[in-house]
Amino acid sequence: xxxxxxxxxxxxxxxxxxxxxxxxxxxxxxxxxxxxxxxxxxxxxxxxxxxxxxxxxxxxxxxxxxxxxxxxxxxxxxxxxxxxxxxxxxxxxxxxxxxxxxxxxxxxxxxxxxxxxxxxxxxxxxxxxxxxxxxxxxxxxxxxxxxxxxxxxxxxxxxxxxxxxxxxxxxxxxxxxxxxxxxxxxxxxxxxxxxxxxxxxxxxxxxxxxxxxxxxxxxxxxxxxxxxxxxxxxxxxxxxxxxxxxxxxxxxxxxxxxxxxxxxxxxxxxxxxxxxxxxxxxxxxxxxxxxxxxxxxxxxxxxxxxxxxxxxxxxxxxxxxxxxxxxxxxxxxxxxxxxxxxxxxxxxxxxxxxxxxxxxxxxxxxxxxxxxxxxxxxxxxxxxxxxxxxxxxxxxxxxxxxxxxxxxxxxxxxxxxxxxxxxxxxxxxxxxxxxxxxxxxxxxxxxxxxxxxxxxxxxxxxxxxxxxx
Numbered sequence: 132x133x134x135x136x137x138x139x140x141x142x143x144x145x146x147x148x149x150x151x152x153x154x155x156x157x158x159x160x161x162x163x164x165x166x167x168x169x170x171x172x173x174x175x176x177x178x179x180x181x182x183x184x185x186x187x188x189x190x191x192x193x194x195x196x197x198x199x200x201x202x203x204x205x206x207x208x209x210x211x212x213x214x215x216x217x218x219x220x221x222x223x224x225x226x227x228x229x230x231x232x233x234x235x236x237x238x239x240x241x242x243x244x245x246x247x248x249x250x251x252x253x254x255x256x257x258x259x260x261x262x263x264x265x266x267x268x269x270x271x272x273x274x275x276x277x278x279x280x281x282x283x284x285x286x287x288x289x290x291x292x293x294x295x296x297x298x299x300x301x302x303x304x305x306x307x308x309x310x311x312x313x314x315x316x317x318x319x320x321x322x323x324x325x326x327x328x329x330x331x332x333x334x335x336x337x338x339x340x341x342x343x344x345x346x347x348x349x350x351x352x353x354x355x356x357x358x359x360x361x362x363x364x365x366x367x368x369x370x371x372x373x374x375x376x377x378x379x380x381x382x383x384x385x386x387x388x389x390x391x392x393x394x395x396x397x398x399x400x401x402x403x404x405x406x407x408x409x410x411x412x413x414x415x416x417x418x419x420x421x422x423x424x425x426x427x428x429x430x431x432x433x434x435x436x437x438x439x440x441x442x443x444x445x446x447x448x449x450x451x452x453x454x455x456x457x458x459x460x461x462x463x464x465x466x467x468x469x470x471x472x473x474x475x476x477x478x479x480x481x482x483x484x485x486x487x488x489x490x491x492x493x494x495x496x497x498x499x500x501x502x503x504x505x506x507x508x509x510x511x512x513x514x515x516x517x518x519x520x521x522x523x524x525x526x527x528x529x530x531x532x533x534x535x536x537x538x539x540x541x542x543x544x545x546x547x548x549x550x551x552x553x554x555x556x557x558x559x560x561x562x563x564x565x566x567x568x569x570x571x572x573x574x575x576x577x578x579x580x581x582x583x584x585x586x587x588x589x590x591x592x593x594x595x596x597x598x599x600x
Contacts, residue, residue: 138186138256141166145176145202146191146218151241155189155218158245159252173197174347180210187255190235192219192226200229207234213253214255218243228292231299237445246399254304279326282319284466287456293320293448300446301327305381306398307444308383309421311450313499313581317383317421320448324419325377332376332416335369340385341585347390349406351378351397358407370403373416384424384435385444385586395439418443423582432554453498461487468518471510481520482512490521493527496581501530562590 144155144167152169159167168185170176173194179185179384188206192199220241227238237251253599278295278299300307301324303475309317317486318336325334353368369378380386386394397403398418412585420443429435449600453460464487473480509522552560564589565576 138164138166140186141168141186141253143168143170143176143179143185143188145170145173145188145194145199145438147171147173147194148191150221151191151218155248156246161245162249162252164252173199173202176202177205180206180213185213187252188213188215189218189252190215192217192230199441202232203230203235216251216255228295228299231296237303237305244441246438247445250305250442250445252301280323283316283323284460284463285456285459287459288449289451290456290459293450294323296446296448297324298327300324302329303446304417305445306418306420306443307424307446307448309419309448309450310425311421311423312452312498313423314498315450315452316499317423317450318379320450321377321379321419321421324448325379325417328377328417330376330417332374333372334377334379335416336371336379336381337369338381338583338585339390339590340382340583341394342386342390344387344393347386348393351393352403352405353455354406355408358405362407365405368405368418370397370414371412377419378416380418380420381584382422382583384422384426384429385589386435388436391436391439395436395442398439398442428554453495453502457491460490463499463502464490466504466507468510470503471507475510477510477513478516480513481516482518483520485520486518486523489523489527493530496530558590562587 142159142164144152146152146155148170152171156167156169158430159165168179170179174196176188176197190199190203190206199219203215203217206213211234214236215234216237216239217227217235218239218241219226230238236255239247239251279299283290283294283297285291285294297320307321307324309320311317321336322334339347339350342350349366349368351368351370353366353371354362355363356362358365397414401414403414404411426435426440430437430440453463464482468482469476469479490502490505497504505523505526508526509518509520512522513519562576562580566573566581573587573591574584577584580587
C-alpha cells in the first residue's frame with residue numbers, strides 16, 4: 132500500500148474510550164502519521180476546531196454528552212472542508228447511509244484492523260489534497276439526468292435501504308463487496324454503483340470463476356508481445372479497459388489462492404505489471420466484486436484470504452433473496468411483463484386473477500433471474516390477449532420435481548447417532564448427488580446447485596488434484 136500523505140495539520144481522534152484512542156494513535160504512528168490530537172470528550176471538539184486547523188477527524192458515534200451524528204452535523208456546517216471518518220461499533224446500514232449523506236467520507240466498523248484504518252485515512256487525506264477531482268458525468272443542457280439507481284425495481288424497505296446505501300457510497304473510490312444468492316441481481320447493483328459514481332470510464336465486468344492463475348493474470352493485467360508462447364501481439368487487460376470507470380469481478384469466492392494474492396497486491400499497491408513487462412501501470416479503476424458464497428465461511432475453510440476479504444469489504448452490500456422481499460413480486464412481475472413484450476414485439480398481455488397467487492406460492496430458488504425467465508417464456512408462448520398460465524405451472528412443477536426439498540439426501544438424520552459431516556464432506560456429497568441426477572451433465576448439475584458450470588468445474592478440479600496428491 133502506498134504511504135499516506137503527511138498532512139500539514141494534525142489528525143483529530145475523537146472517542147470516549149481511551150483504549151480506542153491509543154490504538155488509532157499507535158496505528159497512525161506506525162505509518163508515519165505522528166501529528167495527532169486525542170480527544171475523549173466530544174464537548175471539547177468545537178473549541179479544538181475553533182482554536183486550530185486539523186487535517187482529518189476520526190469520530191466515534193456512540194459517546195456520552197454529545198452524539199457523534201450531532202457532532203458530524205456541526206463539523207460539516209462549520210468546517211465543511213475537513214474530511215470526517217466515522218468509526219463505530221454499530222454495523223447498521225441506515226446509520227452508515229445517514230453519515231455518508233451528512234458528509235462523512237468513510238464509515239468503519241470496530242474493531243478496525245490497521246490496514247483498513249490506514250487505507251481509509253490515506254484516501255481521506257488524498258481527497259482533501261487532490262486539486263483535480265475525478266471527472267464526473269454531467270447531464271446535457273436542458274436534460275434531466277435519470278436516477279442511476281432507477282433500474283433497481285423495488286418498494287421493499289430492505290431493498291430501499293440497499294439503494295440508499297449504494298447512492299451514499301458510490302462516490303467513494305474504495306472497493307465494494309456485493310453479497311447475495313445466485314440470481315438476486317448483484318451485477319445490476321454493481322452497474323448502479325458505477326452509474327451513481329459519475330465516473331467517465333466504462334463499466335467492465337468479468338466472471339472470475341473457473342479462471343486459473345495464468346488466465347486470471349492475463350485477463351486482468353494483459354500481456355506484452357512475446358510474453359509467452361503464442362503471444363504474437365500484445366493485449367490490454369481489463370484493468371486498463373476500465374480505466375476511469377469500474378471493474379466488476381463476479382464470483383470472487385471461486386478465485387484461487389495465487390490469484391487472490393495478486394488481487395490483494397493490486398489493491399494495496401494500486402499498480403500492476405502486464406505479463407512480460409517490467410514497467411508498472413497504475414490502477415485507475417474502481418473495484419466492485421461479488422460473491423454468491425459467504426466469504427466468511429470460505430475463510431474458515433482456508434479457501435479465501437482474510438486480508439483480501441477485509442480489503443474488499445470497505446463498502447458492503449447484502450442483497451436479500453426474492454423469497455424475503457415478496458412484497459416486490461407484483462412490481463417485478465409487471466416490470467418483466469412489459470420488458471418481455473417490448474423485446475418480443477408483442478402487446479403487454481393481461482394477467483388472469485390466479486397469476487400473482489401462483490407466483491407467490493413458488494419459492495424462487497433462482498431468485499429474480501428465475502422470475503424474469505419464467506415471464507419471458509410465458510410471454511413468448513402467449514398467442515392471445517391474456518398471459519397463459521400453463522407455462523408458469525409447468526415451470527414451477529419442473530423446479531419442484533427437480534430441485535425441491537427431496538432433491539438431495541439428508542446429510543444428517545435428526546437425532547441420529549452418526550457424526551456430523553464437515554462442510555467439505557457435505558459439499559462433496561451434494562455435488563456427487565447432483566451429478567448423478569443430471570446424468571453427468573455439469574451444466575444441469577450446476578443449475579440444481581445454484582452455481583455456474585465454471586464454479587462447479589473448479590470444485591471438481593480441486594477435488595481431483597487433492598485426490599491425485
